[in-house]
Amino acid sequence: MSEVVIETRNLTKEFARDEFRIAALKHASIQINKGDFVALMGPSGSGKSTLLHLIAAMDRPSNGDIRVLGEDLRSLSDGAIARWRNAHVGFIFQSFNLLPVLTALENVELPLKLTRMAKSERTAHATKALQLVGLGERLTHTPRQLSGGQEQRVAIARAIVTDPDLILADEPTGNLDAASARDVLEMLVTLNKEFGKTIVMVTHDPHSAKSASSVRYLEKGELLPPGAKPVDWDA
Amino acid sequence: MIRYLPLVVKNAIRNRRRTALTLVSVATSLCLLGTLMALYRSFFYSETPEYQAHRLIVRNKVSLANPLRLSYLPLIRKVAGVQEATIYQFFAGSYKDDTPSESFARFAVESERLFRIFPEFRLSEEEKYAFLHERTAAIVGIKTARSLNMKLGDRVTLRGDIFPVNVDLIIRGIFQAGTADDESMYFHYDYLNESLRAGERDTVGAFIVRMDGPESANAVIKGIDDQFRNAPLQTKTETEKAFQLSFLAMLGNVKAFLLSICAAVTFTILLVTGNTMAMAVRERTREVGVLKTLGFTPGIILGLLVGEALVLSLTGGLLGMGLAALACAVLRSGPSFGADLSQLAVAPSVIAIGLGISLMIGFISSLIPAFTASRRPILESLRVNN
Numbered sequence: 001m002s003e004v005v006i007e008t009r010n011l012t013k014e015f016a017r018d019e020f021r022i023a024a025l026k027h028a029s030i031q032i033n034k035g036d037f038v039a040l041m042g043p044s045g046s047g048k049s050t051l052l053h054l055i056a057a058m059d060r061p062s063n064g065d066i067r068v069l070g071e072d073l074r075s076l077s078d079g080a081i082a083r084w085r086n087a088h089v090g091f092i093f094q095s096f097n098l099l100p101v102l103t104a105l106e107n108v109e110l111p112l113k114l115t116r117m118a119k120s121e122r123t124a125h126a127t128k129a130l131q132l133v134g135l136g137e138r139l140t141h142t143p144r145q146l147s148g149g150q151e152q153r154v155a156i157a158r159a160i161v162t163d164p165d166l167i168l169a170d171e172p173t174g175n176l177d178a179a180s181a182r183d184v185l186e187m188l189v190t191l192n193k194e195f196g197k198t199i200v201m202v203t204h205d206p207h208s209a210k211s212a213s214s215v216r217y218l219e220k221g222e223l224l225p226p227g228a229k230p231v232d233w234d235a
Numbered sequence: 236m237i238r239y240l241p242l243v244v245k246n247a248i249r250n251r252r253r254t255a256l257t258l259v260s261v262a263t264s265l266c267l268l269g270t271l272m273a274l275y276r277s278f279f280y281s282e283t284p285e286y287q288a289h290r291l292i293v294r295n296k297v298s299l300a301n302p303l304r305l306s307y308l309p310l311i312r313k314v315a316g317v318q319e320a321t322i323y324q325f326f327a328g329s330y331k332d333d334t335p336s337e338s339f340a341r342f343a344v345e346s347e348r349l350f351r352i353f354p355e356f357r358l359s360e361e362e363k364y365a366f367l368h369e370r371t372a373a374i375v376g377i378k379t380a381r382s383l384n385m386k387l388g389d390r391v392t393l394r395g396d397i398f399p400v401n402v403d404l405i406i407r408g409i410f411q412a413g414t415a416d417d418e419s420m421y422f423h424y425d426y427l428n429e430s431l432r433a434g435e436r437d438t439v440g441a442f443i444v445r446m447d448g449p450e451s452a453n454a455v456i457k458g459i460d461d462q463f464r465n466a467p468l469q470t471k472t473e474t475e476k477a478f479q480l481s482f483l484a485m486l487g488n489v490k491a492f493l494l495s496i497c498a499a500v501t502f503t504i505l506l507v508t509g510n511t512m513a514m515a516v517r518e519r520t521r522e523v524g525v526l527k528t529l530g531f532t533p534g535i536i537l538g539l540l541v542g543e544a545l546v547l548s549l550t551g552g553l554l555g556m557g558l559a560a561l562a563c564a565v566l567r568s569g570p571s572f573g574a575d576l577s578q579l580a581v582a583p584s585v586i587a588i589g590l591g592i593s594l595m596i597g598f599i600s601s602l603i604p605a606f607t608a609s610r611r612p613i614l615e616s617l618r619v620n621n
Contacts, residue, residue, distance in 0.1 A: 093617075097522075097617075
């Protein structure tokens with residue numbers, strides 16, 4: 001039996017807007033096993049990013065239970081969550097979010113600064129991660145000297161440099177041209193297939209979702225059962 | 236925290252124009268602050284130099300404008316602890332057009348005793364001899380001699396104002412003391428006294444005393460003042476430094492004045508730096524969210540942002556202290572306008588206070604924006620579009 005990496009039960013997230021409370025995610029229960037590559041799809045406002053953020057512990061749920069990598073995220077303090085995220089989660093943003101003042105190497109090295117690694121070890125790891133994404137020749141380039149596809153590859157290197165168990169990607173191909181998007185998806189597949197990383201990816205794009213081993217749909221804050229799609233979902 | 240230093244420095248200089256302007260404003264303010272603190276220290280807390288520590292000034296208890304009698308001098312010399320005493324008569328008057336650049340202190344003294352009381356005066360034996368043996372001779376400090384182009388043998392006329400006589404003098408010596416006296420001129424009291432009408436003679440503005448040691452000061456002061464306690468003209472004896480400070484006090488409460496300017500400068504630079512840091516933090520809100528996503532704790536982020544402000548303010552402070560040292564050097568070599576600035580310098584204690592204030596400015600100015608940014612939820616930070 002596969003090891004459960006992510007398990008949520010009746011996970012709910014509500015936001016307060018003036019006197020109203022808006023439910024972005026309603027009673028979502030999902031189980032993702034080690035080595036799964038799951039795509040979360042759905043229309044805008046369906047709650048897919050909210051679910052991803054809750055899995056990454058970037059936000060706290062209003063109700064329900066969530067265990068990721070055996071950790072009850074609701075019981076952890078902010079500091080403990082930050083340390084847990086650094087050790088176990090790699091996050092890839094749609095808009096890359098590299099620090100503009102740092103080179104590719106320094107950007108990738110950032111998460112390692114939170115570890116006890118020596119400088120030489122950090123540099124070696126970051127260099128290796130960049131070589132893995134095909135940017136071994138661009139170590140000293142700053143983000144503005146890179147194309148969008150290259151920036152996203154640096155972001156992937158940054159996400160994997162700590163060798164996390166879980167990679168979470170929020171629309172990783174959303175800002176890329178078709179060729180760059182294909183490269184990024186190939187990398188994610190490689191990380192999943194060859195390195196056994198568990199990946200959860202939010203995407204709008206059905207072609208991107210095809211890279212995943214399974215797809216789960218959300219609609220109006222509700223996680224639909226496996227195999228079910230939103231009404232009028234023509235993708 | 237050292238491992239984050241490159242990141243802190245890179246962030247501190249990411250907006251070069253703003254960083255440069257901030258550094259200039261901090262450095263300028265700290266230069267002013269450092270110079271004012273050096274002045275304050277020089278006036279009120281500097282160590283009394285050896286040569287000055289041996290000297291006392293005796294003047295009329297009522298005010299400096301009221302003279303004493305010449306007949307007091309032998310009695311002062313008899314007080315225990317007094318090694319030497321002489322007349323110290325400020326002449327005032329005017330020289331040439333009496334412009335500020337032509338202004339210098341002039342004193343009538345007993346020439347033969349002058350060098351025993353002021354052993355720091357250095358001039359050649361020939362010049363000293365010429366001064367001592369010529370009734371109209373004068374010696375002038377090297378700074379004044381240079382600025383007014385006075386040479387040995389030059390004739391100088393001082394027009395009297397307090398004293399209704401003009402004195403015609405010949406420069407016979409140019410001395411170097413390394414103190415504010417380098418801007419002074421000394422000539423014979425006898426010449427001045429004899430130039431006066433009979434009823435105006437034999438009065439003295441002040442006497443200057445050399446004691447056997449600084450430790451005798453209290454006893455000698457008491458001894459002299461007690462000597463004239465029941466005399467018609469009572470005396471006030473004080474150290475040379477206190478005497479100089481009494482001139483400064485004529486300008487008003489100089490201490491409060493200097494301190495209030497220091498406080499105003501500190502407060503202003505706090506506002507400027509605070510505004511800069513608020514802007515710097517605000518424009519990086521999204522990056523703070525990214526760092527948190529990577530696992531940076533609120534504490535580390537707070538440290539990074541405050542550290543950035545400290546790097547800026549400390550660099551500005553170091554520049555400012557360097558500029559203050561230059562300013563002190565310029566003030567030391569320029570005209571003293573009566574205040575003894577010979578010891579004016581940015582002392583290590585002033586540097587420490589200046590850098591401490593710089594760090595405090597950096598810390599206070601960044602604390603609130605940095606704290607707010609470090610505590611902002613990740614998603615809220617990531618939603619901000621910088």
